[in-house]
Amino acid sequence: MYTAIGLGLIVIGAGIGIGSIGKGAMEAIGRQPEATSKIQTAMIIAAALIEGVALFAIVLAWLVA
């Protein structure tokens, strides 16, 4: 049960993080449409790093469960 709560918290955190990256990227693309590809690459890298942290937490949650 605690694992499930933990997983939920992880998902909330990662969701907020990746969501704000997406928001920032959208705004940046809106301001500078010509830099779209560079912004997308940076966005994916940042999102992947956050996702990596979230996945660590998920793995740890599984391991201690």
Place this chain on the structure above:
Amino acid sequence: MAKILRVSYTVFLFFIVALASFAENENHDNSEMASEEESFDALGMIMHHISDSHYWHIISFEKKDGSHTEISLPLPVILLHDGTLSVFMSSEFHHGESVVKKGDSYFKLYHDKIYFTNSEGEIIKDEEGHPVNEKPLDFSITKNVASMWMSALIILGLFITAARKYKGSPSMPTGVQSFLEPLITFVRDDIVVEQLGEEKADKYMPYILTIFFFIWVNNLIGMVPVFPGGSNVSGNIAFTSILALFTLILTNINGSKTYWKHIFAPPGIPTPIKVMLVPIEIVSIFTKPFALMIRLFANITAGHIIILSLASLMFVMKTYYIAPLSVGLSLFMSMLELLVGLLQAYIFALLSALFIGMAVKEEH
């Protein structure tokens, strides 16, 4: 090319079916099966589907007399034990019913894993139900290995066919070449050259290109719902761990002086903080590829689990009315997973190129 592929696929299927008919296994009045029919074990089914197997499952159905029939392709088992190598087909296990004697050892298949047993084939379990028997070193050609070889052959076929078309003077791309060329130039320009720079790009280009297409094709084959596809290769931790290990090795054997200096003696940082920072930096050498490994594994496995869960909704709820929802949602998820398959291959290749690029960068 398309014709060759079609013909070879037909021939391949023919052989598979011919082979599989020998492996037909019938379970008459099996008590375990009977109880399973009463309450559908969704978790067990999902776990079975996403984990590796010594059989390449084709189809299972119930005959009119109620017997459960499973058609699957037996795969070679290669065991290393006591310094000897035993090679035999997995059909000898009869889906875990028979004990196989090789040399002085007895083996039994229990939940897709091979254990040493006594001559009776006894599996000793601890209080949680996990077997405590010793396991031999298992180098079998399992379902995942076979599926991986199939995707490797597909990649080789596609790219060598395309490469042959490049012979001669430069001309318009045609056929498979015009499909693959944008992908190759995408990986070359937007991943490798972008992260590594023009002069370093050539050295790592083959690695990044291979890793991208290997992961992508394996992801796509995992999404094929019928026989030769559907195996969870790229969602297996063993697969992702070895690829992440290659990236780790490549990153560190090519690390420049600057890279090592930033790890062991970060410039412009006071000593007390340095003491704290250096261990973190050393750990981060390993966490970066570890994240690569976990990311690919978790994304692909999660995709398989979600689709299988949606598909088993009908059996869990024991009603047909849920079927439209179940089919619709799993169709939607399958579409999404096709995108995720490409995205994860892209991210794995991009982050590998990024890590290598950060490591090989010289002092500016």
Place this chain on the structure above:
Amino acid sequence: MDLLTPDPGLVFWTGITFLTLLFLLRKYAWRPILHALRVREHSIKNALASAEKIREEARNIEVLKKQTLEEAALQRDKIIAEARELKDKIIEEAKVSAQKEADKIIEKTRIQLEKEKREIVEQMKAQVAQLSVDIAGKLLREELSTTTKQKEIINRYLDDVSFN
């Protein structure tokens, strides 16, 4: 946690497969493809550069052509103007000479006519004189009987003769 434990067999086979694939693709796919792409990009770049050069040359030729044409037109206009001038001059000269000739002819004709008229008058004078002599003779011969008759005759003859 079976899912999180890498199976050594699969690790081994994945490593072997990946390295073999890397080796084969590097030798038989990536190297030729990337090389061909580079060659093609170079050839496209060269083709574009030479096309640009050719276009530049064509532009130069165009300018040259225009220049030549303009010069030719100028030349032509000059020639035409000259020709027209020449023509006018010739016509003028022809006119002048024709006038002169005509005048000369007219003058000659007039002189001729004058001469002929004078000759005719001379002849008539001679004839009148002859006639007068003849008439006088006749008068003398026939009508010397009566003075009236004589006068009559003389008048009648004189009436017959008209001096035009």
